[in-house]
Amino acid sequence: MIDLSPFPRIKLAQLPTPLQPLKRLSALLDGPTIWIKRDDCTGLALGGNKTRKLEFLMGEAQHQQAELIVTFGAVQSNHVRQTVAACAQLGFPCEPILSRSVDFDEDSYRLSGNLFLDQLLGATIHQVNPEDVKVTFRALLDRESRRVYAIPAGGSNATGSLGYVNCAREISAQVDNLGIEIKTLVHATSSAGTQAGLIVGMANETQPIPILGINVYEANAGHMESKVRQLATDVADKVGSAPIPDNLIQLNHEHRGPGYGLPTPAMIEAVTLVAQQEGVLLDPVYSGKAMAALIAMIRAGTWHRDDHVMFLHTGGNPALFAYHSIFQ
Numbered sequence: 531m532i533d534l535s536p537f538p539r540i541k542l543a544q545l546p547t548p549l550q551p552l553k554r555l556s557a558l559l560d561g562p563t564i565w566i567k568r569d570d571c572t573g574l575a576l577g578g579n580k581t582r583k584l585e586f587l588m589g590e591a592q593h594q595q596a597e598l599i600v601t602f603g604a605v606q607s608n609h610v611r612q613t614v615a616a617c618a619q620l621g622f623p624c625e626p627i628l629s630r631s632v633d634f635d636e637d638s639y640r641l642s643g644n645l646f647l648d649q650l651l652g653a654t655i656h657q658v659n660p661e662d663v664k665v666t667f668r669a670l671l672d673r674e675s676r677r678v679y680a681i682p683a684g685g686s687n688a689t690g691s692l693g694y695v696n697c698a699r700e701i702s703a704q705v706d707n708l709g710i711e712i713k714t715l716v717h718a719t720s721s722a723g724t725q726a727g728l729i730v731g732m733a734n735e736t737q738p739i740p741i742l743g744i745n746v747y748e749a750n751a752g753h754m755e756s757k758v759r760q761l762a763t764d765v766a767d768k769v770g771s772a773p774i775p776d777n778l779i780q781l782n783h784e785h786r787g788p789g790y791g792l793p794t795p796a797m798i799e800a801v802t803l804v805a806q807q808e809g810v811l812l813d814p815v816y817s818g819k820a821m822a823a824l825i826a827m828i829r830a831g832t833w834h835r836d837d838h839v840m841f842l843h844t845g846g847n848p849a850l851f852a853y854h855s856i857f858q
């Protein structure tokens with residue numbers, strides 16, 4: 531079993547998150563039992579997958595005696611919202627650099643959702659065009675006399691991914707307790723830390739669950755695959771685990787649609803269906819597209835009715851307010 535105790539960690543998350551059956555959705559689809567792992571309920575300013583990563587990232591920042599946290603993301607980044615919240619809770623100043631990288635031209639996108647929460651949580655926000663992110667960061671480092679701890683977009687480096695190594699252990703314990711076998715765990719993949727951490731964690735479990743990442747970000751499938759592979763290798767090195775075989779890197783590239791952060795009809799159907807059948811709020815950028823993939827696979831007959839599958843709800847629902855017009 532992987533020992534995470536050597537890594538600095540600050541408790542931020544409400545763990546374990548619930549694991550619940552989506553009975554009405556399973557019945558409606560006449561498909562396998564769908565279990566939802568509620569990482570939208572991790573806490574920290576409306577929850578999401580970043581809470582687990584931030585436990586280790588903020589632990590490292592504190593360990594390195596950081597005086598200023600800088601991070602990166604799109605205007606509606608969930609990662610930025612949760613990082614800003616962690617900084618507020620722990621008393622760090624935070625300066626996120628937000629990139630206007632998504633071509634979604636609505637006032638709600640520019641003003642509401644996560645961006646509104648970043649402002650409310652007290653961040654000093656730099657909003658720039660995508661080509662200006664690096665130069666803005668360099669200028670910030672040049673003028674800064676405080677010790678800066680920079681967190682990559684999505685909190686996805688080997689340190690942040692430890693949160694999902696830990697989550698694999700948590701899921702395995704819950705599944706053992708239920709006495710069931712999960713055929714596949716499906717979740718949204720973008721900066722790859724969630725998937726890399728889960729893959730490494732599961733590879734060290736006695737009954738590993740296959741992990742299927744739904745690519746919502748990269749236009750190039752090969753690029754996404756090498757991103758997950760590289761990060762899984764880094765995480766395995768960090769925790770002293772065996773190298774990850776290629777067949778554990780599983781991705782589906784069919785649900786990104788026209789681009790990162792751009793709606794698809796299948797995402798709108800998935801978000802609406804899960805809201806109205808189960809009272810669970812997904813999001814338009816990540817979990818909605820991942821659920822659209824799961825629904826499409828169930829409709830295609832990928833699993834039997836007596837099988838069990840798991841959907842990891844990675845959060846993101848504050849973005850619903852930024853995108854409300856597409857649901858009307």
Ligand SMILES: Cc1ncc(COP(=O)(O)O)c(C=O)c1O
Binds near residue numbers: 817
């Ligand atoms: C709500 C939500 N789900 C999924 C993801 C994807 O996770 P990762 O970036 O670790 O691949 C993100 C972050 O980018 C997210 O904000």
